Amino acid sequence: MKAVFVGLKVAGVPVSVFDWTQKKCPELAEFFEGCCNASLKFEGDQPIRHSSHNHIHLWALEWWADYHPWIDLGYRVEFVEEIFKHWRGRLKGMAPYQNRGYRLYLYEDTAPTISVVAETDVGFPYPGHPTFVAARSDIMALYVNRNWQSNFEFDGFEFSEKAILNQIDKASGSISKPTANALGLKVGALRKLIEEMGLQSRINQIRKKYKRRPAHFLEEDFLHEFQVHEQMIDPGFA
Numbered sequence: 055m056k057a058v059f060v061g062l063k064v065a066g067v068p069v070s071v072f073d074w075t076q077k078k079c080p081e082l083a084e085f086f087e088g089c090c091n092a093s094l095k096f097e098g099d100q101p102i103r104h105s106s107h108n109h110i111h112l113w114a115l116e117w118w119a120d121y122h123p124w125i126d127l128g129y130r131v132e133f134v135e136e137i138f139k140h141w142r143g144r145l146k147g148m149a150p151y152q153n154r155g156y157r158l159y160l161y162e163d164t165a166p167t168i169s170v171v172a173e174t175d176v177g178f179p180y181p182g183h184p185t186f187v188a189a190r191s192d193i194m195a196l197y198v199n200r201n202w203q204s205n206f207e208f209d210g211f212e213f214s215e216k217a218i219l220n221q222i223d224k225a226s227g228s229i230s231k232p233t234a235n236a237l238g239l240k241v242g243a244l245r246k247l248i249e250e251m252g253l254q255s256r257i258n259q260i261r262k263k264y265k266r267r268p269a270h271f272l273e274e275d276f277l278h279e280f281q282v283h284e285q286m287i288d289p290g291f292a
Contacts, residue, residue: 070136071086071132071133071136072086072087072136075133078122078124079118079122081114081118081214082114082115082118085114085115086133086136086137089110089112089137089168090136090137090140090141091140092108092110093107093108094107094108094141094144094145094148094170095107095108096148096149096150096171096172099174099175099176100174100176100179101157101171101172101174101176101177101178101179102171102176102179102180104169104170104171104172104179105159105169105170105171105179105180106255107255108169108170108171109159109167109168109169109252110167110168110169110252111163111164111165111166111167111250111251111252112133112134112165112166112167112168113164113165113202113250113251113252115130115133115165115166116165116166116197116200116202117202117203119197119202120201120202120203126198127191127194127195127198130166130194130197130198131190131191131194134160134166134168134190134194135190137168138158138168138285141158141170142287142291145170145287146291150172150173150289151289151290151291152289152290153289154172154173154174154289155172155173155286155287155288155289155291156170156171156172156173156286156287157170157171157172157173157178157179157284157285157286157287158170158284158285158287159171159282159283159284159285160190160193160194160282160283161180161184161193161280161281161282161283162193162196162280162281162282163280164250165197165202165250166193166194166196166197173286173289178284180282182279182280183279183280184279184280184281184282185279185280185281185282186281186282186283186284187281187282187283188283189283190283192281192283193281193282193283196281215251215253217237218237218247218248218251218253219253219256219257219260221233221236221237222257222260223260223263226264226266227257227260227261227262227263227264227266228266229241229244229245229248229257229269245271248271249271254269254271257269
């Protein structure tokens with residue numbers, strides 16, 4: 055499937071992904087900006103730990119694709135490429151830039167997921183049965199014409215990250231039945247929502263503030279078959 059997106063021009067003048075998205079869907083633009091500026095850490099020598107902190111499920115991209123037909127294959131690819139462009143600029147100021155380099159990942163999950171790890175002796179960080187693809191468009195093509203809300207027993211993502219985090223903070227870090235009920239969800243649905251939105255670490259930061267133990271969420275164990283695009287970046291890249 056060819057990635058074609060001709061929307062990044064206004065009156066024949068190219069515009070940025072952010073400017074286009076801001077005009078068409080401000081909520082998605084806010085999510086996009088958050089991805090570009092997300093915290094990146096590379097502590098320790100286990101790349102799975104790097105990915106655990108740095109990965110982002112692009113759930114909002116797929117949620118809004120149910121409502122906006124201009125979110126096609128080409129736009130999805132541009133969305134990811136622009137985030138990685140921002141990340142590459144930021145990675146130059148971090149320690150692995152000088153002597154290790156990095157690996158950028160786009161992989162298949164319920165939503166397409168991006169991540170970056172520092173180069174280590176471990177190499178590829180994820181267990182399971184990966185199939186490496188040649189282009190990022192091969193990953194994003196998996197989501198074209200796929201209805202996002204059909205992934206869930208409840209009626210899609212009706213809540214912003216802020217609404218979920220605020221409710222859990224209001225509940226002193228609890229993610230039990232009263233908190234879920236306040237959001238109109240069952241406990242299992244709330245946990246799945248937290249996992250698919252990639253809020254695990256932020257939830258546990260809230261729990262730590264209220265002296266609660268960290269909540270256990272599903273890890274990126276990838277015991278299934280999945281497709282992944284990998285880009286290796288040498289140390290000192292331009």
